[in-house]
Amino acid sequence: MKDSTVFESGMGELGLGIEGVLRRAARSLIEQAIETEVSVLLEEFSAVRMVNGRQAVVRNGHLPEREIMTALGPVPVKVPKVRDRSGSGIKFNSALVPPYVRKSRTVAATVPWLYLHGVSSGHMQEALSILLGEEAKGLSPAALGRLKAQWTEEHAAWQRRSLEGKRYAxxxxxxxxxxxxxxxxxxxxxxxxxxxxxxxxxxxxxxxxxxxxxxxxxxxxxxxxxxxxxxxxxxxxxxxxxxxxxxxxxxxxxxxxxxxxxxxxxxxxxxxxxxxxxxxxxxxxxxxxxxxxxxxxxxxxxxxxxxxxxxxxxxxxxxxxxxxxxxxxxxxxxxxxxxxxxxxxxxxxxxxxxxxxxxxxxxxxxxxxxxxxxxxxxxxxxxxxxxxxxxxxxxxxAGVKFTDGLPANETLPGDQQDAA
Structure with a gap:
């Protein structure tokens, strides 16, 4: 209850139900975390090549979208696929969303999870496990480190964006x-x-x-x-x-x-x-x-x-x-x-x-x-x-001047203004 109260007081301007906010943000963060998992796998096998020099393990689209049922309602998730051209049987199975998993164990404490339950690997694993259960604890430190690095890169790119022509009131x-x-x-x-x-x-x-x-x-x-x-x-x-x-x-x-x-x-x-x-x-x-x-x-x-x-x-x-x-x-x-x-x-x-x-x-x-x-x-x-x-x-x-909150040519005479 305490976490929910803090959330609602801090996000009072959202105009969106808390459950909708949580589901939307849950999907975004889960998919981002899964992307870091598959990136770690591809990097691990990046040196494995075919006879013609092509990389053996590559991306191969996504599995059909499926919903993970939580206490907040269904959260749709897409999991990437990889293809092993060498025939060695290398597959990608997300530690966050293993095959056929459709129900989380508990989301009773999702609010602190939503706000990225910390920056250490241990805390992030704990936070994600709140939504998806013990399976999330299999998410590797390398994947978590990549996720945090991605946030830093996103900020650096954002801080370099052009502001030409911008005006702020x-x-x-x-x-x-x-x-x-x-x-x-x-x-x-x-x-x-x-x-x-x-x-x-x-x-x-x-x-x-x-x-x-x-x-x-x-x-x-x-x-x-x-x-x-x-x-x-x-x-x-x-x-x-x-x-x-x-x-x-x-x-x-x-x-x-x-x-x-x-x-x-x-x-x-x-x-x-x-x-x-x-x-x-x-x-x-x-x-x-x-x-x-x-x-x-x-x-x-x-x-x-x-x-x-x-x-x-x-x-x-x-x-x-x-x-x-x-x-x-x-x-x-x-x-x-x-x-x-x-x-x-x-x-x-x-x-x-x-x-x-x-x-x-x-x-x-x-x-x-x-x-x-x-x-x-x-x-x-x-x-x-x-x-x-x-x-x-x-x-x-446009240069309109305001006096007492009204355009200067619309202000009330002194006596009327005082009476107001």
């Missing part, structure tokens, strides 16, 4: 620390950018590793994006206030405006208050970022300052420090406010990454670390939903 930016420890640096974390395209869809912009607080790490990422053709600056970047990202952004894309995450800011402010005061203070902060106009928000902010300045100056200082950046969202479409006031778009995805990597406490290589993180984020990306009213993104790119 919004970026959500964050660094996620996990319990995984990279051999080269135990403080390493994933640095991730998620963007909103011109059609309102969300997509991964960058997944890299580095130090979250480091301007140098973020600047290297931004310079790389520029080198691959991303010349147009995003209109607005959303993140917390503790990152070296902001200094890097000012250098690489100085025209991009900044929005501080209200969830992070609220937590930081409440940390400076006694618990007995936190409930009331949280409600007062909500009055600011839920206000219908910038003027009303400024008024609510001044009330907070007046009420807490004398006894809790540190809390007030944290609020006033980023005043402009906390209220930047008022200059963007009101339909987008729910998306851009916080980094929830990226935090919900990171919830699954943190849950997944918290189960793997061993030291890993840098490549395994980033390959695992990339694969999880890539799986999540497939099911992200577009932002509300994507047509407003086109308005932004």
């Amino acid at each position: 919004y970026w959500w930016v964050d660094g996620v620390y996990t319990n995984l420890r990279a051999e080269e640096d135990p403080r390493i974390c994933l640095l991730v950018i998620i963007g909103v395209t011109a059609d309102g869809n969300k997509e991964l912009v960058s997944v890299s590793d580095g130090l979250r607080e480091s301007k140098a790490s973020w600047l290297e990422i931004l310079r790389d994006l520029q080198a691959r053709g991303l010349e147009a600056a995003p209109l607005l970047a959303i993140g917390d206030g503790a990152m070296g990202f902001w200094a890097a952004l000012d250098e690489a894309y100085p025209k991009t405006r900044q929005q501080r995450c209200w969830v992070h800011k609220t937590a930081n402010i409440l940390n400076e208050l006694p618990k007995s005061k936190q409930g009331k203070a949280k409600a007062a902060l909500q009055e600011i970022w839920m206000a219908e106009s910038r003027k009303a928000a400024e008024k609510a902010l001044e009330i907070f300052v007046r009420n807490y300045q004398a006894k809790y100056p540190k809390a007030v200082a944290k609020l006033e420090k980023d005043r402009a950046e906390l209220l930047a969202f008022y200059d963007y479409p009101a339909e987008h406010w729910r998306h851009i006031r916080t980094t929830n778009a990226i935090e919900s995805t990171f919830a699954t990454v943190r849950h997944r990597t918290s189960r793997t406490k061993n030291c890993v290589s840098r490549n395994s670390f980033i390959g695992l993180g990339f694969k999880m984020l890539q799986q999540a990306e497939k099911r992200w939903i577009a932002i509300f009213h994507p047509e407003k993104v086109r308005d932004l790119f």
Whole structure:
């Protein structure tokens, strides 16, 4: 039950039933793992040649697709075939899906399996055996190593893709620390950018590793994006206030405006208050970022300052420090406010990454670390939903100015706006 709860809270934007998500991802990962098995077999016999020099053991299509019945329902699987031209009787039998197997033993703990139950061979075997039973433990370490290497290669190729002509309205930016420890640096974390395209869809912009607080790490990422053709600056970047990202952004894309995450800011402010005061203070902060106009928000902010300045100056200082950046969202479409006031778009995805990597406490290589993180984020990306009213993104790119969430020529007169 605990795993299911974490899964649902982390993937709330999917709009797809959990059983459907599990079945779809199960098929993808099983077939990928089987492909690594057959690749290992072909490599093992690559030196065996016919008299004419042709390779003796080669691929020969696939067996008919069959369904493996699980507690989640049927999962369709295709198993490759090989042909032994030498007549020596070499065959490929998957350790994951042996011939005629049509029913798994248990999938009671499929959620932690789905998020790639670790990066070590032992953990991966354990995870796959949850779905397919003890047979999965026959999957060789060589096949598992090839699978992880494939993820790393996929990430490297993805990081080289061209970004020419790309434009992003919004970026959500964050660094996620996990319990995984990279051999080269135990403080390493994933640095991730998620963007909103011109059609309102969300997509991964960058997944890299580095130090979250480091301007140098973020600047290297931004310079790389520029080198691959991303010349147009995003209109607005959303993140917390503790990152070296902001200094890097000012250098690489100085025209991009900044929005501080209200969830992070609220937590930081409440940390400076006694618990007995936190409930009331949280409600007062909500009055600011839920206000219908910038003027009303400024008024609510001044009330907070007046009420807490004398006894809790540190809390007030944290609020006033980023005043402009906390209220930047008022200059963007009101339909987008729910998306851009916080980094929830990226935090919900990171919830699954943190849950997944918290189960793997061993030291890993840098490549395994980033390959695992990339694969999880890539799986999540497939099911992200577009932002509300994507047509407003086109308005932004067309140069339409917004005031209090409305196009400037549609804003209400002052008295009406205050009344609203």
